Amino acid sequence: MTHSVAILGASGYTGAELVRIIATHPGLRIAALTADRKAGQAMGMVFPHLAHLDLPVLQRIEDVDFSLIDMAFCALPHATSQAVIAALPRDLKVVDLSADFRLRDPAEYERWYGKPHAAPDLQAEAVYGLTEFYRDEIRAARLVAGTGCNAAAGQYALRPLIEAGVIDLDEIVIDLKAGVSGAGRSLKENLLHAELSGGTFAYAAGGTHRHLGEFDQEFSKLAGRPVRVQFTPHLMPFNRGILATVYVRGAPEAVHAALAARYDAEVFLHLLPFGALASTRSVAGSNLVHIGVVGDRIPGRAVVTVALDNLAKGSSGQAIQNANLMLGLEETAGLMLAPVFP
């Protein structure tokens, strides 16, 4: 049986990535695509690489007949998303890819996003979408909040370590290298090829990046006490991929063992042999996560490297994985695409 899905906000990169993956998904069919300012255009005009697909014309959200839709993917900008989802039928299954429903605590939301949440009831209802750690809740959920792509990378490194109690909770540094597609299709000077392609720089350093709200929430909940990590993202001159280099205090072998125990049965989470290092090129274009552990020369310190594709596993692939669960499909349906290299 094929489920009909709508993609709201299809003119951005995560929208296009949803279409790309669904194009070969055996259980999903795209029944509606929306993009307010581009309503009336063919998707192939907005993204020529999708021109060969038989897709509905872009329309405005208010013109979608949601009675024909089994699942909506909401790929709208932060803040817009909560208003749009609040206006959707209350029985419609939704996977939201924005930041709007990631934080449980309204005060935390307001702190990180600068204004009160406009749909606190939905915020309370939403399930955090890190699939491998919220699988049962997601299966039962109506509204799932996709995680931040950076937040996903950091959590894949750290959650099992916190759960297993093998690291010092006050000594965590996440140095992250983020491909530029994570910044979206936005016209900003520092995203121009001429500005970015020749080098790199840090941004939102010192604890100001919004994905820290997710780290704080999730790590503190896991640990049963406040956990605050250091986090420095860097903008990288490549399009797809996140590499998180995570510095922890703990026995390196215990770190590796905790990850091995937790991820052994996970299809998409691939722990490398002890001493190996993750590389973005090994996962780009796929729903895979590569994780490596290395011991430092200083005893009791380890470095965990995590690589994933921000648009796939970090965003649209995760969304489809969650949708599969919510719709009763096989979790991996449509997601076994191999990475594209070179």
Next chain:
Amino acid sequence: MTHSVAILGASGYTGAELVRIIATHPGLRIAALTADRKAGQAMGMVFPHLAHLDLPVLQRIEDVDFSLIDMAFCALPHATSQAVIAALPRDLKVVDLSADFRLRDPAEYERWYGKPHAAPDLQAEAVYGLTEFYRDEIRAARLVAGTGCNAAAGQYALRPLIEAGVIDLDEIVIDLKAGVSGAGRSLKENLLHAELSGGTFAYAAGGTHRHLGEFDQEFSKLAGRPVRVQFTPHLMPFNRGILATVYVRGAPEAVHAALAARYDAEVFLHLLPFGALASTRSVAGSNLVHIGVVGDRIPGRAVVTVALDNLAKGSSGQAIQNANLMLGLEETAGLMLAPVFP
């Protein structure tokens, strides 16, 4: 029913691309992978992006039991290929991705490749693998010779125009921009990131590139008289994709009409509206070809742009498309992967 395939020479980029595509192919199963110098290694050691797949260990060709193989893809270097294929069982179906069996005329082969062909009987048997133009022959063939990736790009622009008689056969210029993966995984100074990434240059200019042998053979056969084109390839600082800019003399509308008539029913060949230009980003990672036609300000001149992915449609995708035909599978099986952008 699933067919068992062997990939001979699996440690190069076209070998890896075969594995990537077959990973989601419903009718093919990889039963053997060979790489002489890397025999005994796991494919995931050679290409970490394929480490998640359940693949046979790399072995030497002589250790493969070909009685269990339905189809061999031969992704070996030029010259090596003819020796290897000559030693395979004579009833084994083979798609060769090298240059060894592309040219029909032994003298032409020797002229372009610098020595006599070592398996002239196989050369006579082989069918030229430009699927859309040799479909019936390929379906009946035992041995199919994959085309050059540049040669494919040029032919998709020009064959219908020669067939339709709408262009001047003596006034054809193909200026081609080739992504660096077309040069293979070879350790050459000019393929280093530090050497290539900041610019571009022409190579094999002036009529010395070996793919000219294919152009000469095919265009002359089509035209019924010798045709010689000008061809200048340029090495590009991106990994996947070929853009051919083809200058022709003829009425631009007639050029567009001839392509439209010929490609209307072709799934992978996508003619853009008159005046539009092809872009490699719209096809990278897929088996698609985009073709555009623009009229020049000088009456009677047109520019045809063709974009394809050299590793996919230009090589491994084409090989699987041909294998599908040879095995009685649906021609598009496993090949409907959408392009990866950004």
Next chain:
Amino acid sequence: MTHSVAILGASGYTGAELVRIIATHPGLRIAALTADRKAGQAMGMVFPHLAHLDLPVLQRIEDVDFSLIDMAFCALPHATSQAVIAALPRDLKVVDLSADFRLRDPAEYERWYGKPHAAPDLQAEAVYGLTEFYRDEIRAARLVAGTGCNAAAGQYALRPLIEAGVIDLDEIVIDLKAGVSGAGRSLKENLLHAELSGGTFAYAAGGTHRHLGEFDQEFSKLAGRPVRVQFTPHLMPFNRGILATVYVRGAPEAVHAALAARYDAEVFLHLLPFGALASTRSVAGSNLVHIGVVGDRIPGRAVVTVALDNLAKGSSGQAIQNANLMLGLEETAGLMLAPVFP
């Protein structure tokens, strides 16, 4: 003696490149920098790579005291430039880097730029700034019009060939590969790293690019009769450099000889040995031009490749070279910077 210069429109890439070169120029001193919307800011805010220099704060043009200025470089957008220059003191020496004064014929200007020229008297006064071909006029000029960067590349290939009468004037094709900095610091979707970095595409194909106005004007004047070339630019995923691949009809050796004769004494124009090919990497960051000639396998046809840095020799370097002449300085002053590779 040091001359005081003003750079009008210093917040774009050509403005920054002027500053970069003048930073080590022995005879020029930057006395004023303007950028209307960024007036009041330090140059180091707009271009952090120039923060170490002791530069005047950005100001509005009307706040510059031009009585203290010996030479103004005008790096403003097309159309803006003519209005600004018309309002400058009429005895101020000016090198304009925009397109506003490149075309002699008001009708041609209107045809290519879509509206009548607003300062036809200045248009008549301006000298075309292709230094090596207008040296005497430039030395005597008050207002020099910098050439288009693509137009410069094409002319370096073709002018000596037209002058020497060694090529067929009706059979010229210029296929050009242009680094993205030529498009300026403008917020356009197709200039984003995520959109551009993985491939290439043609633009303004078929004879619509405005630099054709310069080709038409200059080649026709040289030939004494109308000359119309074909010209297809392609946007490239690198920042600096233009490679022009020029297809001509004529004896290849004669083509090489004509270039050799003309460029033998030119410091910046470097003709490669017959058969060699130009590469952008060999000139990026410098005021050099590399030119190569190859004979085609078809007798009587040749390919000329030209490489230059669009921001340096194609724009700001050329401007300084012209300013040197206008100020009575040594032509090469400040311009002997070696290319930056890798």
Next chain:
Amino acid sequence: MTHSVAILGASGYTGAELVRIIATHPGLRIAALTADRKAGQAMGMVFPHLAHLDLPVLQRIEDVDFSLIDMAFCALPHATSQAVIAALPRDLKVVDLSADFRLRDPAEYERWYGKPHAAPDLQAEAVYGLTEFYRDEIRAARLVAGTGCNAAAGQYALRPLIEAGVIDLDEIVIDLKAGVSGAGRSLKENLLHAELSGGTFAYAAGGTHRHLGEFDQEFSKLAGRPVRVQFTPHLMPFNRGILATVYVRGAPEAVHAALAARYDAEVFLHLLPFGALASTRSVAGSNLVHIGVVGDRIPGRAVVTVALDNLAKGSSGQAIQNANLMLGLEETAGLMLAPVFP
């Protein structure tokens, strides 16, 4: 007065960069270039971007008449360098760019480089070449050992902090992003454009990178007790530039103040305003270092970012700066080149 210099090992990137900078240096003249395997070739054959310069032909070291040479730059591979320098005249001034003379302690050398030093007397004689911290010793030295490029970046962040006693010596993490030219012109698979351009990965993680030997030596000496830092370098898909992200414990304002006090008078070391972040694009092509300090949200922690060009300030620029001191020239002579952007 102009000093004659020889560049030994001129066929690598640091050799080429020496030539590039010396090309506009007012006090140095290249009198000899050596490259054993390429002896007899013109430098322009090996590096076409230097073809316009009037340079001596490459020769073998034994064919150089060192009596005519005032200063030798030794840009040879590690281990080779010590043998070559041991055979040079003992009164010849030498700046070595290899790792051979960076470590003072023979045991430490053997530990990091895997074999005993072959010229321990020279090792004892050599002065460590981090100019701003060994200025007097360098001025008086005959043999100066250029620092590792990564080691330079880390030390510019940390030395003043250790000297001022404002950070915890046991809690230092250096996460470093290194442009690929730092790996040299070597034919390795992971340096190919097709392998590297789409992503990033860590290497030599866990405390195995040889530049740690320099950190240990210098930081321990400064602190008067053993200091061991964590250090993870990452290979980056750009050509020039190092970005070091350094995590320290200490009051952020005190960190900034210590750097400000130490670097206030340094021409090439540019401390950004508190809260600003360094970017490689702002220094590429120049001898500049940009340094930024940000406070973390966790009190008592700071992040120091350092950007420099690995080929210039990290290697060849530093070498020339040292040579200027050794020859009695102005320290900045020839080194005021502005960064190249975009």
